[in-house]
Amino acid sequence: MPKIVRMVVEVIDELCTGCNLCSRVCPTAAFTLRDRLSSEAGTSRMIVELDHAACYNAQRCLEVCPHEALLMKSLDEPFTVGTDLGTLDNAAVDALCAKTGIPAAAPVCPCTGTTMGELAAAILQGADTPEKLSLATGVRTGCSELCMHPVLVILAAAGHADAPKYPKGYQWYAAAPSLFQHVGADGKLPQALKDRYPEYRLDEEIADLARLRTLAASEAATKNGPGDMQ
Amino acid sequence: MNIPTLAQKLQPGELFTTWNGREPATTIAMRAADLPGMQALPIRDLVPWLPEPLWSADPAYGKTDLHAIRHAARERVQAMDWSKIKPRSRVNVLANPHGFFMAGEAYVVMLEEIVAHLQETRSARVKLCIAESMGHIENADWLKTYDLEARFDKVVEVPQCGAGMAVDTALGTFWLMQPLFNADFFVHTHISEMREAYIHRMRDRLVKPFGMSYVRLETRSAYHFGYGPRTGQLISRLIFDSDFIQQRYAGSVVLDMSPEGAIGVEGDYDLLALDRRITERTLRNYGVIFGLLEEIDECVAILDSQYPSIYTYSGGVILNSLYYADVDYFDLDNLAAYNGPASATRESGLVYGRNKAIKALVVNYMTGGLPQTPTLQKQPSYVVGRDMHNWVVNDPSNTYAQDCLIYSPDLPSAVRAACKQSATDKVFAFDNTQGAFRVSQSLAELLRDRAPAVRDRVLNQRLPKWLAQRQPM
Numbered sequence: 181m182p183k184i185v186r187m188v189v190e191v192i193d194e195l196c197t198g199c200n201l202c203s204r205v206c207p208t209a210a211f212t213l214r215d216r217l218s219s220e221a222g223t224s225r226m227i228v229e230l231d232h233a234a235c236y237n238a239q240r241c242l243e244v245c246p247h248e249a250l251l252m253k254s255l256d257e258p259f260t261v262g263t264d265l266g267t268l269d270n271a272a273v274d275a276l277c278a279k280t281g282i283p284a285a286a287p288v289c290p291c292t293g294t295t296m297g298e299l300a301a302a303i304l305q306g307a308d309t310p311e312k313l314s315l316a317t318g319v320r321t322g323c324s325e326l327c328m329h330p331v332l333v334i335l336a337a338a339g340h341a342d343a344p345k346y347p348k349g350y351q352w353y354a355a356a357p358s359l360f361q362h363v364g365a366d367g368k369l370p371q372a373l374k375d376r377y378p379e380y381r382l383d384e385e386i387a388d389l390a391r392l393r394t395l396a397a398s399e400a401a402t403k404n405g406p407g408d409m410q
Numbered sequence: 411m412n413i414p415t416l417a418q419k420l421q422p423g424e425l426f427t428t429w430n431g432r433e434p435a436t437t438i439a440m441r442a443a444d445l446p447g448m449q450a451l452p453i454r455d456l457v458p459w460l461p462e463p464l465w466s467a468d469p470a471y472g473k474t475d476l477h478a479i480r481h482a483a484r485e486r487v488q489a490m491d492w493s494k495i496k497p498r499s500r501v502n503v504l505a506n507p508h509g510f511f512m513a514g515e516a517y518v519v520m521l522e523e524i525v526a527h528l529q530e531t532r533s534a535r536v537k538l539c540i541a542e543s544m545g546h547i548e549n550a551d552w553l554k555t556y557d558l559e560a561r562f563d564k565v566v567e568v569p570q571c572g573a574g575m576a577v578d579t580a581l582g583t584f585w586l587m588q589p590l591f592n593a594d595f596f597v598h599t600h601i602s603e604m605r606e607a608y609i610h611r612m613r614d615r616l617v618k619p620f621g622m623s624y625v626r627l628e629t630r631s632a633y634h635f636g637y638g639p640r641t642g643q644l645i646s647r648l649i650f651d652s653d654f655i656q657q658r659y660a661g662s663v664v665l666d667m668s669p670e671g672a673i674g675v676e677g678d679y680d681l682l683a684l685d686r687r688i689t690e691r692t693l694r695n696y697g698v699i700f701g702l703l704e705e706i707d708e709c710v711a712i713l714d715s716q717y718p719s720i721y722t723y724s725g726g727v728i729l730n731s732l733y734y735a736d737v738d739y740f741d742l743d744n745l746a747a748y749n750g751p752a753s754a755t756r757e758s759g760l761v762y763g764r765n766k767a768i769k770a771l772v773v774n775y776m777t778g779g780l781p782q783t784p785t786l787q788k789q790p791s792y793v794v795g796r797d798m799h800n801w802v803v804n805d806p807s808n809t810y811a812q813d814c815l816i817y818s819p820d821l822p823s824a825v826r827a828a829c830k831q832s833a834t835d836k837v838f839a840f841d842n843t844q845g846a847f848r849v850s851q852s853l854a855e856l857l858r859d860r861a862p863a864v865r866d867r868v869l870n871q872r873l874p875k876w877l878a879q880r881q882p883m
Contacts, residue, residue, distance in 0.1 A: 358636025
């Protein structure tokens with residue numbers, strides 16, 4: 181699903197001090213720091229410049245700006261961003277998603293409606309960093325609380341775990357470890373983990389999730405199509 | 411002269427100015443409480459064993475004197491062993507927005523007592539750190555609301571999108587919010603109300619901020635996508651148990667809550683022991699409320715409080731508790747996944763059934779910053795007034811909400827239309843009235859009627875099982 185961008189940020193020249201915090205949190209790397217022109221109001225030597233086409237109304241910059249130097253303004257003509265799955269090899273999309281354990285149909289960014297399959301499609305079309313994935317799909321331009329893990333694990337699954345960090349900020353670090361990556365071939369978790377946290381009944385969790393997958397596969401086979409998710 | 415009853419005196423929760431300058435209190439034309447036929451149904455009528463609150467946000471309880479909280483906090487903090495903190499050490503006292511929202515001045519007073527004690531007895535250099543953990547677009551401006559910069563020597567708000575730091579655990583490296591842990595020691599504070607009970611399941615409930623409020627987005631996202639429905643809390647334990655945290659951890663102080671307000675102050679160095687103490691009490695005080703939500707067969711829900719939709723409160727519980735009410739998620743035998751194949755019925759305990767009782771939503775007020783569109787899509791959703799409509803559709807986290815919103819110029823029109831479309835007169839307003847559900851007459855009657863059986867079921871069947879499942883193994 182495409183993200184509809186209805187607002188973009190505006191830099192107030194005279195209030196910007198060039199502290200560059202906005203640049204460090206922007207998920208689409210829309211800011212660059214440059215020398216202030218003599219024609220621009222303000223006193224600091226540096227100022228940030230916005231690439232308007234790359235501003236997707238994430239508003240994270242507003243949250244961290246200590247000088248109230250940013251304002252949101254409505255666009256006369258909203259625009260949409262997203263990745264078209266129509267022209268892509270579905271098998272390749274499914275295969276990449278399968279490496280992560282998250283199905284292609286799973287909505288991984290409810291802020292923008294982006295699915296795991298759309299992330300895979302954008303990667304297959306050349307996006308190899310979180311910033312490029314955001315520019316291609318809109319993912320990470322809402323709350324980022326839900327989508328960050330899927331973004332990082334699918335980039336890693338595609339061989340881009342060592343994507344260069346740009347700019348040098350706090351946009352992302354590395355994927356956090358998941359419980360599922362520690363499940364062995366026997367469907368069990370490491371004994372040391374289970375011994376340390378017996379109250380979490382870890383094998384039972386994995387077994388119940390496996391029951392869900394079996395039911396979904398059975399349904400899909402019966403219908404000769406994808407499982408009917410509630 | 412008629413003396414007003416408690417129910418008649420109770421008011422909807424306060425609305426706060428946000429850090430980005432929005433003033434919901436002046437934007438909302440009418441609160442749900444002012445609709446004809448709406449009434450406050452005191453939780454005490456449904457759960458008669460609730461302890462008397464020491465303090466409540468609503469003066470109707472006559473418990474707004476903060477001295478009781480200050481006294482309780484001082485006693486508790488003085489009884490704790492802080493010797494781990496060396497003189498002149500730097501100490502971060504960690505606070506969270508939910509404390510300010512749910513307990514207001516009572517939470518601030520508790521924080522003041524912690525800071526004062528550490529300054530006086532340990533000569534510590536103390537900083538109050540507020541972990542801004544959710545709804546970043548419209549967090550209330552807590553610094554101004556409670557004049558925190560004047561009341562504390564040092565106070566900082568720490569956004570979750572800021573600098574991170576690595577922490578090694580038994581499962582690998584997670585990422586914390588660096589400014590929260592950049593001191594020699596930290597003190598963990600919390601409030602004991604349930605909030606996302608369907609996520610933490612009252613297992614290690616007081617430890618949850620170590621897997622959510624205090625961590626970077628990578629870790630929060632892994633909680634949702636990298637673990638099962640009952641095991642996301644494992645992240646919280648892994649991080650709390652890490653060497654990094656244990657070396658710096660100085661103790662925990664918790665404002666103990668009931669649906670009516672604060673009932674005491676708890677504190678302990680042993681956070682897991684503290685958690686066990688509070689879990690029993692909290693399940694007893696809130697369990698019947700959750701059970702009653704199961705009994706609601708149909709309703710129109712009104713969002714009329716200052717949290718993103720699923721987090722709006724009524725009677726001390728949030729809207730999502732109603733959405734997930736068709737499975738007993740405190741019973742740890744139930745997986746209770748959010749999604750699953752149709753053949754995985756809720757009777758199996760494997761999935762939630764997506765409670766069909768909510769026939770329509772009316773958004774009189776809710777804050778943005780979190781994705782609410784999937785919730786708005788579940789049933790007809792009305793939004794009241796131009797300001798609220800514009801705020802929702804321009805919210806970065808709800809960019810396609812416009813397609814599922816029905817605009818209504820005023821609250822009475824929206825509720826009339828929603829009730830007509832849903833063929834129900836049961837209305838449930840989530841307006842954060844302290845200690846009460848804000849409901850229509852018909853829904854109040856249903857809840858009163860079902861309460862005795864639910865009390866019996868919770869006390870004699872569910873609570874013993876819940877507690878047995880949470881015994882140390």
